[in-house]
Amino acid sequence: MDIIKEQDGSKLLIKIVGRLDTNSAPQLEEALFENTDGIEELVFDLAEMPYTSSAGLRVFLKAQKLMNQQGSMKVINTCADVMEVFEITGFSDIINIG
Amino acid sequence: MRFIKSLRNSLSFNIISSLIILLVVFSWIVTIIGYISFSKSLEKEYDEVTYGIAQTAATLVNGDHIDAYLNGQFMEEHDQSQQWMDTLCDKMDVSIIYVIKPDKDYKHFTSVFNSVNKDTGYTPWEIGYRRNTTNEEYAQKYEQVYLKKTDREKVMRTKDLDGAPPHITSILAINNAKGDVTALMCVQRPMTVLSEGRAPYITQVTLSVLLTVILVSYMAINYLRRQFINPIHKISQEADRFARENEISNTDMLQNISKINEIKTLATSISQMELDTLKYFDDMTAALSEKQRIDTELDVAAKIQAGAVPSDFPAYPERTEFDIYASMTPAKEVGGDFYDFFAVDDDHIALVMADVSGKGIPAALFMMVTKMLIKIKCTTTGGTPAEIIEFVNDRICSNNSADMFVTIWFGILELSTGKITCVNAGHDDPVIYRKGDTFNLCIQKHGLVVGAMEGVHYTQSVIQLQKGDKLFLYTDGVPEATDKNDTLFGCERMLRALHEVREQPPKQILEHVKQTVDDFVGEAPQFDDITMLCLEYYGAQEMEKTLHIEANNDKLDEVTDFVSAYLEQKQVSLKVQMQIALAVEEIFVNIANYAYQPGSGYADVKAHFENDVLTLIFEDSGVAYNPLAKKDPDITLPADERQIGGLGIFMTKKIMDDVAYDRKDDKNILTLKKKID
Structure with missing residues (x-):
């Protein structure tokens, strides 16, 4: 899995390329939380993320909790399979999916 | 030089030059003959005239007084005779008339009378003048006449004359009253006509002959040119032109x-x-x-x-139950042999090996029809092998104007059991390899060839293949391959070749048999199509697969790959594969993270698919733990109140139709089931 980050002032875009599973989730977590200070708008682009397990959901939940305190968060370009996971787990209710 | 050479080789030159040579030779012969007869008649004429004169002159001489004259007696009479002789000499155009008395040896003579023509300018001999005989010829002739051996003689002189003209001398005897020869009368006449007439004669004849030759040659050449040479030349030119153009x-x-x-x-x-x-x-x-x-x-x-015929190999890469390979080498461009194999359904593969009578285009057309009939019947209405071959036979018979037939071995292999139900319509017996044993002919009941008679019923046989067994089908092109000594390859050699590579996969087996046949046949031409098929049966597809693996997150990919490969084989859709992968990850990560903490251990993952239901079983020997006992997370809470844990098992339960926990033999056994459409 690869992570592409694009920061524009207080706006941070994170693009995830590849499967987000137990083994790759820690990598995302590390990359995400190394510079979230002052970020007010966090966007995940999931166009090229075909799969996520609960380990990935855990990172999204953690990010959502953080952003609830300092701004807003949304995920975009979610594929159908991942969307299904979000729906099963009720994440579609708590995450802004654009 | 080249011009001369080409001239010598030209038709017209050869014909014309031959003609001229012939004419010249002919005229030369004519001239010679004319000349000889001309000379002969002139000589004869001269001889007769001279002889006549000599006879006349002889009458003027008194033969009784010869010796007396020489002694000086009767001189009046001698002078009288001399006078008459002189007159005769002048009148008769004679050169010399002389009467001589030769000596006994005839080498000398004594002149008695001698008259000389005034025109000659000679000086007459006095009586009693002695002289040597002119030459041996004269001496001989004198002797002949003197001894009365002949009445008269003549001498003709045309050569060695010391300037004198050619002349003829007639010699007669002068007799006394008693009839004895007392002297010789000789009359010499010049042969002026002979010498003078010869040259003009020769010139005339030669000239006229030459003229004739030229004229005849000219005419002949013209005629030949017009009638022969030019036409032949034209023909030859035309032939030459045609050859070029x-x-x-x-x-x-x-x-x-x-x-x-x-x-x-x-x-x-x-x-x-x-x-x-x-x-x-x-x-x-x-x-x-x-x-x-x-x-x-x-x-x-x-x-x-x-x-x-199917020729992309491996033909069924996704099938684990068998491997198949086939090859077809027609003797001509197209052949009457064919093989075929195709899936009848998921569990059945049809196998065909056939040989149409004859070769070439007719056989190839017949082959196509037969192949199509078998396949269409199999894949539409279906039926047992016997029914299918009966159907094909009836169809072919109803429209077989060429009276051709085809031998067919046709079998349907049930992949789940290894059972081949087959029909042999006059074809060569198949060869079976039993694992660990050798290749052997499988003698079965043979039916009539297809296409021979309508309404024939065929009997089926069954061949049971076990795991690792092989089936080898072929046409008679293999055992009947012939080397240059007309020796057949034969079944024995075929079985031996098969045995040599019995452990090899089908492709290698066929290649080896083909190579062995080729080596055997050598330079001899291939008479018959060579077609072979080999199938190796790996056994029924395994219903269940197990992965024994260390329970560690690092092994996650191996576990998901194992399950994915199994699902792929079962042709499960990608979407469902993704869902199941999620469940597998959640369960395996759970075991890896909690079962053996703080140590490590193994987990077994079993996949089973039957009656459209997928069962996944996870077993570990770690601490007893039932993940299902935990309460489901409340997914209606807002984010800030949500718990991080419990989502994995929750999702698994959502994805799978059934999730069950059991603790047995100190093992945690989690069974997941899902119906796959």
């Missing part, structure tokens, strides 16, 4: 070329030959282009035929 000439130059039948025939023949040659060229060109067209069509036909 290979085109019919525009002008009818060979028409009315000569009146001579042979030349007319030759010209007609050449014209006809030109037409025939061009026609032959056209025919040849047409035949060649026709052959080229047929070759191209045959080539296409060969490609169609080769494309009609």
Whole structure:
């Protein structure tokens, strides 16, 4: 899995390329939380993320909790399979999916 | 030099020069003969005249007084005779008339009378003048006459005359009253006509002959040129032109070329030959282009035929139950042999090996029909092998105008059991390899060849394949391959070749058999199509697969790959594969993270698919733990109140139809089930 980050002032875009599973989730977590200070708008682009397990959901939940305190968060370009996971787990209710 | 050489080789030069030589030789002979007869008649004339004069002169001499004259007696009488003789000499155009008395040896003589013509300028001999005989010829003639051996003699002198003209001398005897020879009368006359007339005669004859030769040659040459040489030259030029241009000439130059039948025939023949040659060229060109067209069509036909039988190998890479390989080598461009195999349904593969009587295009067409009939019948209404072959037989018989037939071995292999139900319609017995044993002919009941008789019933046989067994099908092209000594390859060699590579996969087995046949046949031409098929049965597809693996997150990919491969084989959709992968990850990560903490251990993952239901079983020997006992997370809470844990098991339960926990033999056993459509 690869992570592409694009920061524009207080706006941070994170693009995830590849499967987000137990083994790759820690990598995302590390990359995400190394510079979230002052970020007010966090966007995940999931166009090229075909799969996520609960380990990935855990990172999204953690990010959502953080952003609830300092701004807003949304995920975009979610594929159908991942969307299904979000729906099963009720994440579609708590995450802004654009 | 080249010009002379070509002249010497030219027809006209040869004919004309031969003709001239012939004419010259002929005229030369005519001239010689004319000359000889001319001389002979003149000589005879001279001889007769001279003899007559000599006879007359002889009457003037008194033979009784010869010796007396020489002694000086009767001189009046001598002078009288001398006077008459002189007159005769002048009048008769005689050179000399002389009477001599030769000595006994005839080498000398004594003159008695001697008259000389005034015109000659000679000086007459006195009586009693002695002289040597002129030459040996005279001496001999004198003797002949003197001894009365002949009445008269003549001497002709045309050579060695010391300036004198050619002359003839007649010699007669002068007798006394008693009849004894007392002297010789000799009359010499010049042969002026002979010497003077000869040259003009020769000139005239030669000139006229030459003229005749030239005239005749000229006429003959003209005639020959017109009638023979020019026509032949024209014919030869025309033949030469045709040889270079290979085109019919525009002008009818060979028409009315000569009146001579042979030349007319030759010209007609050449014209006809030109037409025939061009026609032959056209025919040849047409035949060649026709052959080229047929070759191209045959080539296409060969490609169609080769494309009609499955030839992409491995044919069923996704099937784990068997491996199959087949090859077809027609003797001509297209053949009557064929093999075929195709899936009847998920669990059945049809196998065909057939050989149409005859070879080439008819056999190939027949083959295509047979192949199509079998496949269409199999894949539409289906049926047992016997029913299928009976159907094919009836169809072929109802429309078999060419009286061809086909031998077929047809079998249907049930992949889940290894059972082959087959029919043998007059085909060679198949060969079976039993794992660990050797290849053996499998003798079965044979039915009638297909296409021979309508309504025939066929009997089925069953061959049971076990795991690792092989089936080898072939046409008679293999055992009946022939080397240059007409020795058959035979079944024994075929079985031996198969045995040599019995452990090899089907492709290698066929390649080895083909190579062995090729080596055996050597330079001899291939008479029959060589077609083979080999199938190896790996056994029924395994229903269950197990992965024994260390329970560690690092092994996650291996576990998901294992499950994915199994699902792939079961042709489960990608979407469902993704869902199941999620469940597998959640369960395996759970075991890896909690079962053996703080140590490590193993987990077994079992996949099972039956009746459209997928069962996944996870087993570990770690601490007893039932993940299902935990309460589901509340997914309605807002984010800030949500718990991080418990989502994995929750999702698994959502994805799978059934999730059950069991603790047995100190193992945690989690069973997941899902129905796959």
